[in-house]
Amino acid sequence: MKLVIGNHNYSSWSLRAWLLLEQFGIEFNTQRIALYKEDFREQILAINPAGRVPVLQDNDLIIWDSLAITEYINEQYLDMKGWPADPALRTHARSSCAEMHSGFTDLRHEVPMNCRRFIDNFEISEAVQQDIHRICQLWTEALEKSGSNQFLYGDFSIADAFYAPVVFRFTRYGVELPKQLQAYCERMLALASMREWLCLAEAEVEVIEEEEV
Ligand SMILES: N[C@@H](CCC(=O)N[C@@H](CS)C(=O)NCC(=O)O)C(=O)O
Structure with a gap:
């Protein structure tokens, strides 16, 4: 494959x-x-x-x-096993991924993923703030509904994979998060797979100025 x-x-x-x-x-x-x-x-x-x-x-x-x-x-x-086994959590997880897949366009355009770059005092627009607020609401709901202190719906799922780029965005652009969500980002960043991705990103030489990826 x-x-x-x-x-x-x-x-x-x-x-x-x-x-x-x-x-x-x-x-x-x-x-x-x-x-x-x-x-x-x-x-x-x-x-x-x-x-x-x-x-x-x-x-x-x-x-x-x-x-x-x-x-x-x-x-x-x-x-x-990519989705939670519980039907209610699975529905929530699928909706969360669909929302990420088709939405959050302001966040995606104004806050492009750039794993290597940390930005101080990034000015967050009103539109992006709304996207951040909605993601925080959704993550909180996922963690609370699943009673998870690990990934969004308990075990690692497609939803965590879908929101992994948001974890890089939030932590690189200095987005302030509630403690519980900051802890989720830290758990994601601590994964060997996320660290490997970051190493691969750091080893790359290309620079894209106007990232809209
Ligand atoms: N909805 C698509 C989006 C894929 C996408 O936009 N990929 C970007 C890179 S992250 C791309 O290939 N851009 C090249 C181009 O638009 O020419 C997906 O989920 O795979």
Whole structure:
């Protein structure tokens, strides 16, 4: 199985799929295509007509889009353990991922993931503040409903993979969080897989000025 990703430092969508595979100890190879380089489009279009990363290649199957990839991994490799077993928590987790997948556009555009860069006194716009507020509400609800002091819904799930880029964003842009949520971010950052991703990001040399990834 091969996962095609963008730059570790910038590609938030790639991180989601990669982290799920890593956390569940699934064997896979990675192909990295640097974003916004002259040959990015040509290379990615040869694999994925949608022209985006991440893409998963499993034998003769091509799965594109982070949500479809995580659902595929869950069905084919995780015996459905990618989502919480409890139906109410599972519904909540799925809704949280859908909300991340289709929303939080102000956060995504104004606060791009850049794992290497720490910004002091970042000025948070009103629109981004609203996104942050909603994510805090959602995380708090997840932790409280599941009674978890570990991941959002107890054991590591697709939801944690989906919000991992937000963990990098919040901690790099100095977003102040309630204690319980700060602790969640610290637990995520302490994972060997997250540390490995960060090392890979730190080893990269490309710099994208106007990140909208
Ligand atoms: N909804 C897609 C978004 C994928 C996406 O936008 N990927 C970015 C990199 S993080 C990309 O490939 N950008 C290249 C481009 O737009 O040319 C997913 O979940 O996989």
